[in-house]
Amino acid sequence: MAPLSNNLFTAVIADPSAPGDDIEYRITAVDPDGRASATETFFFFLYYPVADTSRLHDLALFALPTQAAFSAAMNLHNTGNAPLAWSLRFARDESVTTTNLPHWDWRSPGQAWQVSTNRSDSPPYALFGTLVSRRLPNTPERATLTLPPSLIGANALFSFKHWIHSELESSTSTRAFDGGIVEISADGGVTFEQLRGPYTHTIYGWASSPWPDGTPCFAGNGTEGWRSVTFDLAALYPEQNGFAGRTLLFRFHYGGDNNTDREGWYIDNVTLTPLLAHPAFAPDIAINTPHTTPAGYLARINWRTFPAGMTTRDDAIRVFIDSNDPVMPHAHFDWWLAIRDLPRLSAFTAAQSAAGDGLVHLTAAVADDDGEPVSLAFQWSGDGGAHWQPAALTNLTADFGTPLPFVPDGAVPSLPTATNRVSVTNALAAVWPSRDVLPPPAVSTQTLLRVTADNGYFQSAFTSAWFTVDNAPPVFLPGALAFAPLSTVGPYAVTDGDLTVTWPAAVDLPASNLTYRLTCATATATVSSVSATLSLTNALDRDHTFRVIALDPAGNRSQPLEAILLVLDAAGDIDADGMTAAAEETAGTDATDAADRLAASLARTPQGTLALAWTGAAGRLYTVETSSTLQPAAWQPLPGSIDLPGTGAPLAVELPADAPSAFFRIKVRLP
CATH class of the missing domain: 2.60.40.10 (Immunoglobulins)
Structure with a gap:
């Protein structure tokens, strides 16, 4: 037995025991010499509620x-x-066991309170108010934190533990420049007044003080450690019956002047009891x-x-x-x-790019009324919503939060919808590479994207409008490139600068509004028809590789149609035979062969007369003209020698014998 005083002892018996146990005991005393004496036997019955x-x-x-x-x-x-x-x-x-205290009102007219692990009365957390002076003239610093509305019961007590290191006035132990007070509001937070109570200091007031001179407050230099504070509302406010039956807001208010900051004010183990309801x-x-x-x-x-x-x-x-x-x-x-409300998602759009890369660009605006982080799960359907599968995303960016370069399962975790405890709308952008799907969809005109938003409490699903995914390129109908003007003599074109190229049409599903892109080394044309004219003025007398592709609205490209063609300058003489390419085209001679040119000779007929002979080109008409002089020339058609048709065989025209001399020439034209 353990002594409590000179003649009183205590002991624990029948441990453990339970209601209904019948306990018998006696006490034996033994002196230092071993002599013993025992009491009679006593008993008691355990009778108590549990x-x-x-x-x-x-x-x-x-x-x-x-x-x-x-x-x-x-x-x-x-x-x-x-x-x-x-x-x-x-x-x-509230013993502050978590950093998430959404039922407290963290809005502050100045600086914000925090949940801190620096100090605590019951680890690991405590509420922490600290101030950083901005040194603005006549401007105090403040930080407030408010409990939820509470319907006060009879004889209510408001208590908490606190630790404080604030700026004190050095000449006295009870005056402070910075300190903390407790405030109450009976009008839902419109106005606050200081709660009467067991404060330890008073404010040393001046122009930048948070409250008037002499205002009671809590203050200290930290050496006091954690202290308990209790506000007995009935004793402090007997004239208001301790606020029984009234709804109050309690607010911690840490205030300071505009200089000399200390560590701050910690609050833990906040209790308000009883509540009326x-x-x-x-x-x-x-x-x-x-x-x-x-x-x-x-x-x-x-x-x-x-x-x-x-x-x-x-x-x-x-x-x-x-x-x-x-x-x-x-x-x-x-x-x-x-x-909580359902998470919100607006401006949800999805459309395939026109770059031919199969990328579907999507945007959305994500919001939550309570600023809860929202997780998103993206899915796609190629059959109007009958079947769904995850949509892997790339290049995901948002106004708030860390960018995600790749989301293989379409699940975007914890997208922020609040910053500094203020709700915001978070604009999201991402890319769905439709060609990375196995197997990739070729063409779907009923593609949908669906996103399920989850704020940790409720889910909402949002579906985009139908859009087309087209990964199938157009295909040209049979045919080849054609050119105009194209020479009838050789495999080349003769032009003053412009060259028109035509090609067979291409087909594509579902698109019918195809465009065509015609290119060569020096010119490009993009058209919606099956022909285009290129200006090659500065690129004549050379070979060109012409290529045409068909593009659908999604940017898918067909296999190209190609041809190589020599394009000659109509006014040029690429073979240096003295005739321009245009003249040789008219004459039916090869503009690239110096040996192939229009030339005539004189010969005797069997009858002994002179004849003008040359080789005529098929499809040309020849006229022989004569003039008796070249000073000046007076050319006239030789009778019977007008528009002689060329056949590719030699032609000959007998010259008149009645003139002692004359000049002759041959003119050629196309029919």
Whole structure:
């Protein structure tokens, strides 16, 4: 036995024990010499209630704002042998166990609070307010953090642990330039006033102070460590009945002047209890009211959640079961409710590029009303939505978040929809390489892209409008390139500069509005017809390789049609035979062969007369002209020698014998 005082001792017996155990005991005293003395035998019966709360569990819930009320039933068992007296109590109890506290209002008129691991009363986290002075004239610095609205119960206590290192006034131990206060609002946050309470310092006021001189505040140099603070609302506000029955906002406000920053203010283990009720959560029995459950019986409690009753998007409370169980008089579970809407996606477009690469460019604007990160899953269908498969994406970029060069399964994780706790619309762009699909779709006029957006609570599916995926190139009908003007004499063209090229049409499905691109080394033409004229003025008397391809609206290219052609300058003389290419074309001679030219000779006929002879080209008409002088010449057709048809055989014309002398020439023309 352990002594408590000179004549009082204590000991633990019958450990473990349970209600209903009948305990017998006696006490034996032994002196240092070993002499012993024992009491008579005593007994007692264990009679007490046991609050078995093993069937009570946390409720982490989410709902649409328009969702109907729903419920969860839990049983409180009395496994003891005495009546269990108990009551339910709602409280706010925040020990900061996570960095995600969406039910707090992080909006601040100045700088923002944080969740920090630097210091904590209950590891690993604490709320942390710190200030960075901007040194603006007559301008204090502020940071605020607000609890959700709370309906205050009778005799409520607001308490927390805090650690603070702020700028103190050196001449006194109770004055500070920077400090923290607690504020309350009874009008939903429109106005705030300082909560009366056990502050440790007062503000040393000047032009840049956060509050007037003498304002009570919490301050310190950090050496005080973690301190407990309790605001007894009934004692502090007896004239307002401790705000019982009123809804209040509590706000931590850390303020400083415009210079000399210290580490800041840490808050942990925040408690507000009891709450009178909660607008979105209630059991089917009264809270803050005594209840009794006989030994061996249970109380079935139906917990109702009312999404429409929420005044904030997120909230959490702790439900305490206070009882006369001597072993565990206080048990609890937590209730969380997140009101969330479906994630939103707008401006969802998808269209294949016209570059012939099979790439489908898609865009979308992703948003979530609560700034939840949204994960996206992209799928495609080539049959109007009858069948779907993942759409691998490349070149994914967004206004917010890290670019993803390749998303093989079409799943884009956790796309941000908030920055600095402010919701934003995140514009997304990506590419779906349709030709990377196995097997790649050739032509589909009913292609769809679908994206499923998931904000961690709800999913929404969005489908693009139908678009065409076309990876099949056009095909030319049988035929070859044709040229004009094309020589009738040799395999070349004779032109002053322009050359017209024609080709067979190409066919393509589903497109009918094809374009054609005609190219050579010095000119290009893009047309929608099956012919084009190129200007080759500066590129004559040379061979050209002509190539034409057909392109569909998706940029798919046909196999080319090609031909090599010598293009001659009509005014040039490429064979240097004294005749221009145009003249040789008229004469029917080869403009590339100096030996092939129009020439005539004189010969005697068997009758002894003179004859003018030459070789006529088929398809040409020849006229022999004569003039008696060249000073000046007066050419006249020789009778009977007008438009003599050439056949490819020699031609001869007898010259008149009645003139002592004359000049003759041969003119040739096309019919």
